[in-house]
Amino acid sequence: MTTHIKSKNIRLKSRVHQVGQLVGNTPLYPITKAYSKKGVQIYAKLEWQQLGSSVKSRPAFNIIKQAVYDGKLDNNKHLLDATSGNTGIAYASIGAALGIPVTLCLPENASEGRKTILKSLGANLIFTSRFESTDGAQLKAKELFAERPDKYYYADQYANDSNWKAHYETTAPEIWAGTYGKITHFVAGLGTTGTFMGTSRGLKAYKNDIEVVALQPDNPMHGLEGWKHLETAIVPKIYDNQLADGFLEIDTLQAYEMVKTIAQTEGLLVSPSAAANLQGAIQLAKSIDEGVIVTTFADDASKYAEVLQHIF
Numbered sequence: 398m399t400t401h402i403k404s405k406n407i408r409l410k411s412r413v414h415q416v417g418q419l420v421g422n423t424p425l426y427p428i429t430k431a432y433s434k435k436g437v438q439i440y441a442k443l444e445w446q447q448l449g450s451s452v453k454s455r456p457a458f459n460i461i462k463q464a465v466y467d468g469k470l471d472n473n474k475h476l477l478d479a480t481s482g483n484t485g486i487a488y489a490s491i492g493a494a495l496g497i498p499v500t501l502c503l504p505e506n507a508s509e510g511r512k513t514i515l516k517s518l519g520a521n522l523i524f525t526s527r528f529e530s531t532d533g534a535q536l537k538a539k540e541l542f543a544e545r546p547d548k549y550y551y552a553d554q555y556a557n558d559s560n561w562k563a564h565y566e567t568t569a570p571e572i573w574a575g576t577y578g579k580i581t582h583f584v585a586g587l588g589t590t591g592t593f594m595g596t597s598r599g600l601k602a603y604k605n606d607i608e609v610v611a612l613q614p615d616n617p618m619h620g621l622e623g624w625k626h627l628e629t630a631i632v633p634k635i636y637d638n639q640l641a642d643g644f645l646e647i648d649t650l651q652a653y654e655m656v657k658t659i660a661q662t663e664g665l666l667v668s669p670s671a672a673a674n675l676q677g678a679i680q681l682a683k684s685i686d687e688g689v690i691v692t693t694f695a696d697d698a699s700k701y702a703e704v705l706q707h708i709f
């Protein structure tokens with residue numbers, strides 16, 4: 398390795414460290430108006446309050462950091478992945494900050510707002526059939542990587558351990574510290590499953606009897622962007638179906654109603670998936686006498702104008 402390349406990589410690693418300051422450390426906010434029950438407290442982690450404005454900043458940053466440190470990614474390779482939106486925005490933001498080109502495969506029916514954000518951040522976009530949803534985007538990314546392994550670093554968020562480990566190493570310790578170790582239940586929906594897997598494992602490492610409950614849309618044709626209906630979708634490699642202590646199903650229309658409730662009682666205008674997480678936390682709260690339930694609000698509603706028009 399020449400001195401020139403070596404010093405470039407040191408500069409890139411030091412920039413990675415700087416950008417890392419904008420990832421994680423989100424507020425843990427008590428929900429008191431949208432729902433309350435004596436003896437039970439629900440907290441939501443407001444995950445849009447970081448770089449890229451969503452929970453996916455954590456895995457995207459960890460995936461990129463690990464690849465840079467492993468020598469698999471640098472300023473001359475494209476980071477490649479399939480993403481329905483939030484991970485893409487996180488990759489594109491971090492890629493822009495680090496001078497790493499980003500190529501993303503996404504279904505053609507992703508919202509215009511998302512496409513504009515991704516293009517504005519300088520990402521190269523490859524559109525796949527709307528009828529194959531994120532599964533089609535995954536297959537396309539695999540195909541591109543097989544054709545040009547020299548050009549791309551294929552991040553593969555569905556199979557990359559740096560995804561769930563980001564939550565193990567950051568989300569779980571933040572929740573543990575934020576509740577002073579009083580958390581009794583963790584609840585989250587499943588997309589790539591990184592949030593649920595990593596946070597649950599991290600919390601159980603602190604205290605094994607913390608109960609972790611996974612949320613699923615109640616049917617394949619749901620409107621909870623970011624979530625997967627695992628019985629009918631490609632199951633992510635990082636998913637372990639033995640980890641959850643329980644499962645709850647969420648109805649899309651009830652989640653949309655919950656968007657309205659959270660907005661008009663807590664003053665937080667959140668995404669449908671965030672509202673669905675609170676819906677799950679409330680279902681759980683109704684079934685227990687006491688406890689501290691924590692969930693995540695993956696993002697706010699700023700990217701969901703089309704959905705909001707139906708809700709309000």
Ligand SMILES: Cc1ncc(COP(=O)(O)O)c(C=O)c1O
Pocket residue numbers: 453482483484586587588589590591592593622623624668670671695696
């Ligand atoms: C809005 C939204 N909610 C929930 C999730 C699910 O998170 P995870 O992929 O960690 O399971 C995602 C993932 O992309 C998302 O974008």
